[in-house]
Amino acid sequence: MLAGGRAGGHRRGAEQEGGGAAGGRRRPGEAAGEVEYNPAPMSQPISATSVTSIRELSQHAGQEVELSGWIDNKRSSGKIAFLQVRTAGGVVQAVAGRKDVSEEAWADIERVTQESTVRVRGTVKEDKRSPIGVEIQANGFEILSLTQDYPITPKEHGTAFLMEHRHLWLRSSRQRAALRVRSEVEQGIRDFFYDRQFTLIDSPILTPAACEGTSTLFETDYFGDKAYLSQSGQLYLEPAAAALGKVYCFGPTFRAEKSKTRRHLMEFWMVEPEVAFLEFEGLCALTEEFVGYLAARILDRSKEDLKVLERDTAKLEKVVPPFPRITYTQAVEILNREGNPLKWGDDFGGDEETILASQFDRPVMVTRFPASFKAFYMQPDPENPETVLGLDLLAPEGYGEIIGGSQRIHDHDLLLSRIQQHNLPVEAFQWYLDVRKYGAFPHSGFGMGIERFVAWMTGLTHLRETIPYPRMLYKIYP
RNA sequence: UCCUCGGUAGCUCAACGGUAGAGCGUUCGGCUGUUAACCGAAAUGUUGGGGGUUCGAAUCCCUCCCGAGGAGCCA
Numbered sequence: 001m002l003a004g005g006r007a008g009g010h011r012r013g014a015e016q017e018g019g020g021a022a023g024g025r026r027r028p029g030e031a032a033g034e035v036e037y038n039p040a041p042m043s044q045p046i047s048a049t050s051v052t053s054i055r056e057l058s059q060h061a062g063q064e065v066e067l068s069g070w071i072d073n074k075r076s077s078g079k080i081a082f083l084q085v086r087t088a089g090g091v092v093q094a095v096a097g098r099k100d101v102s103e104e105a106w107a108d109i110e111r112v113t114q115e116s117t118v119r120v121r122g123t124v125k126e127d128k129r130s131p132i133g134v135e136i137q138a139n140g141f142e143i144l145s146l147t148q149d150y151p152i153t154p155k156e157h158g159t160a161f162l163m164e165h166r167h168l169w170l171r172s173s174r175q176r177a178a179l180r181v182r183s184e185v186e187q188g189i190r191d192f193f194y195d196r197q198f199t200l201i202d203s204p205i206l207t208p209a210a211c212e213g214t215s216t217l218f219e220t221d222y223f224g225d226k227a228y229l230s231q232s233g234q235l236y237l238e239p240a241a242a243a244l245g246k247v248y249c250f251g252p253t254f255r256a257e258k259s260k261t262r263r264h265l266m267e268f269w270m271v272e273p274e275v276a277f278l279e280f281e282g283l284c285a286l287t288e289e290f291v292g293y294l295a296a297r298i299l300d301r302s303k304e305d306l307k308v309l310e311r312d313t314a315k316l317e318k319v320v321p322p323f324p325r326i327t328y329t330q331a332v333e334i335l336n337r338e339g340n341p342l343k344w345g346d347d348f349g350g351d352e353e354t355i356l357a358s359q360f361d362r363p364v365m366v367t368r369f370p371a372s373f374k375a376f377y378m379q380p381d382p383e384n385p386e387t388v389l390g391l392d393l394l395a396p397e398g399y400g401e402i403i404g405g406s407q408r409i410h411d412h413d414l415l416l417s418r419i420q421q422h423n424l425p426v427e428a429f430q431w432y433l434d435v436r437k438y439g440a441f442p443h444s445g446f447g448m449g450i451e452r453f454v455a456w457m458t459g460l461t462h463l464r465e466t467i468p469y470p471r472m473l474y475k476i477y478p
Numbered sequence: 479u480c481c482u483c484g485g486u487a488g489c490u491c492a493a494c495g496g497u498a499g500a501g502c503g504u505u506c507g508g509c510u511g512u513u514a515a516c517c518g519a520a521a522u523g524u525u526g527g528g529g530g531u532u533c534g535a536a537u538c539c540c541u542c543c544c545g546a547g548g549a550g551c552c553a
Contacts, residue, residue: 073514080510097510114503129511148504149488154514155502156490160545216551232553257551258479270553349550401553449553463553 048121054089057124057134065136066121067092068144070171071114073154081109083138085120086171093130094120096138105141114153115171117144159462166469167478177305178465181298182454184305186250188297189271189450192290193248198273201240203233203249208428216256218266229254234445235377237274238408238435241443248273260473262462263350263400265451267471274445280379280389280407283444284365287393287403288321290448291363295319298457311459315397318361325365328387331356347373353401357394363402367391376418379407379442391446399456405446412436 049060051067069087076082083094098106112118121140126133151165152172162169169175193200206220206227217228233249240247250271257264278286295316298306306313326334335342338355342348348356357364368387371380378388393403409415415436419429426433454466464470469478 075512075515077509077512077516080512082512082515084513093513095511127511129513131513150503151488153489153503156514158490158546160485161489163545253553255552259551260546261548261550264552268553347551350548404553447553452553 052088054087054092054132056089057092057132057136058126060124061126061134063124064121065124066119066140067136068117068119071112071116071118071147072171073114074112076109083109083112083118083120083141085118085136090132091173092132092134092136094122094136094138094141096122096141100137100139101141108143109141111146112143113147113150115147115150115168117147118142119144159464163464163470163475164477170468173308175465177308178454178458178460179468180305181302181309181458182450182466184298184302185294185450185454185457186269188294189250192293193246193273196246198246198248199240199244201233201237201244201247201249202251203230203236203272205230205252205254216258218254218256231255232270232272232447234272234274234447235432237272237445238432238443241274241276241445242435242439242441245276246273247275258473261350262464263452265463265467265470265472268463268467269450270447271450272445272447274443276441276443278407278444279442280367280391280444283389283405283407283446284325284367284391287365287391287405287446288323291323291393291403292319292321294453295457302457306458309458309460311457315361316457319363323363323365323393324360325367326356327368328366328370329368331366334359345370345372350400353394354398357396357398357400361396363396364394365391366394374406376422376424377406377408377415379409380414389444393446395452395456397456397459399452402452402456403446403448405444407442407444410436410440410442412440 048064048066051057051060051065057065067085067087069085072084072086072091074081074083079098081096083096084091085094096106096109101109108118119140119142120136120138122136122138124134125137127135150168152162152168170179190200206222207230208222208225208227217231220227220229230251231253233251233253237247237249248271251269252267253270254267255264256266273286273290275282275286296319299313299316303313306316329344331348332342332344332346335352335355338359340352340355342352356366367390368381368384369390369392370386371378371388374388374390378390381387381389388406390404390406392401394400395402409418412433416426416433419426419433451463451466455461455463458466460466464472
């Protein structure tokens with residue numbers, strides 16, 4: 001009976017997804033008319049420069065240019081029209097006077113709709129009223145493809161509606177800004193490690209067993225065997241650290257936990273450095289340097305996007321190392337003092353993280369946790385064998401844990417006993433034990449969730465807007 | 479999986495036991511510097527599905543479905 005109920009539930013779930021994809025409400029719009037693309041080139045003077053990015057425009061002031069893009073918005077009166085044209089690099093306003101264009105072009109301007117693709121030709125003019133400093137005085141205009149009934153209008157919408165139309169929502173200014181910040185963060189991560197002679201190691205997505213033995217993993221069929229989508233690249237990074245010294249991986253990570261909060265995704269991106277002969281103090285320093293570098297870089301290179309997102313950058317300007325450090329034991333004392341009773345040995349929840357982070361204006365490092373609720377591979381603290389040399393970096397403003405790291409156990413026999421204590425299959429970890437068997441070395445590393453970091457930088461409250469196509473509990477469309 | 483709140487026009491919402499409405503979008507008309515432009519007019523509904531209470535249900539009850547927020551778990 002239970003099994004039958006589950007099967008029914010799954011089937012209904014599948015139908016809902018299918019229904020969402022078919023989009024009953026959207027069908028009539030799709031059937032309303034055939035979508036046409038009109039490739040006929042407009043008569044083009046030799047002098048017009050083809051522009052592929054809005055950012056090039058200011059270099060062409062006074063010149064004749066031509067660009068293709070989408071109508072972001074339009075305002076018009078009887079004799080003048082203002083067309084916001086979006087293409088790579090942003091949005092530029094094209095101003096068209098009725099007398100400045102042909103009759104055919106004016107008719108197209110009158111009927112053009114939001115999100116139609118168009119080609120505009122005109123002179124680049126500097127104008128103080130323009131947010132980007134320039135606009136185009138149009139003398140030619142052509143519709144390439146006329147859009148009808150674009151679902152996302154320039155007014156407010158609920159997030160449920162917007163998530164159903166995520167593929168179109170990406171075109172909105174705030175979404176463009178958030179994704180550009182994400183891209184800058186990812187480039188910053190690669191530059192940070194490249195500049196410090198780290199080698200990028202792509203860890204596998206399909207794995208034969210659970211990495212840490214705790215999380216729920218997505219299971220898949222591997223030619224008759226079970227395989228799992230990776231929840232961390234770390235274990236595969238440690239052998240690479242023996243080969244190359246300083247390594248990192250950066251890729252998607254999967255957790256099948258049925259988490260339904262603004263801080264969770266089923267599929268997210270994680271960057272994980274691993275460094276040979278780096279011990280705990282060095283790990284804390286690397287973590288600080290890394291986060292400080294990225295925050296400074298975003299402040300420097302993503303100003304315009306942060307403005308669109310209305311991010312309070314004063315808060316980010318404080319993200320300068322050194323960061324405050326407290327031990328787990330001190331954290332428990334703070335929580336008890338702040339009226340959030342917690343026994344030594346209990347893990348933090350979201351509320352506890354927020355209270356701890358609110359005590360500081362910079363990210364705070366919490367270190368030396370009880371071994372009981374941390375991963376099996378963490379090196380014991382020599383000053384207190386009940387705790388491990390692990391660190392969590394808690395971001396301010398309620399963004400919570402963005403980094404988790406530790407020094408790893410490098411002693412073969414100690415690691416073996418930990419694997420056994422955690423009831424993990426020793427055979428599956430033989431290769432991991434080999435790292436200690438053939439030239440043991442102290443080493444440390446951390447993992448950072450990209451979406452949480454981007455959410456913090458952008459001030460977005462929900463991870464779903466920090467990744468182009470979020471995968472959430474029971475939601476995988478589009 | 480559990481708890482809380484919600485589902486009314488394409489969208490955002492109002493009406494809370496007595497004739498289903500507004501703004502935006504759409505269509506039509508007007509306007510030579512607009513910045514979510516503005517002004518005038520028009521069209522638009524199986525009130526999430528099913529069942530029940532009632533003279534009468536968008537409104538109250540039951541149930542299912544869907545969505546949002548949170549808990550646990552984590553990055």
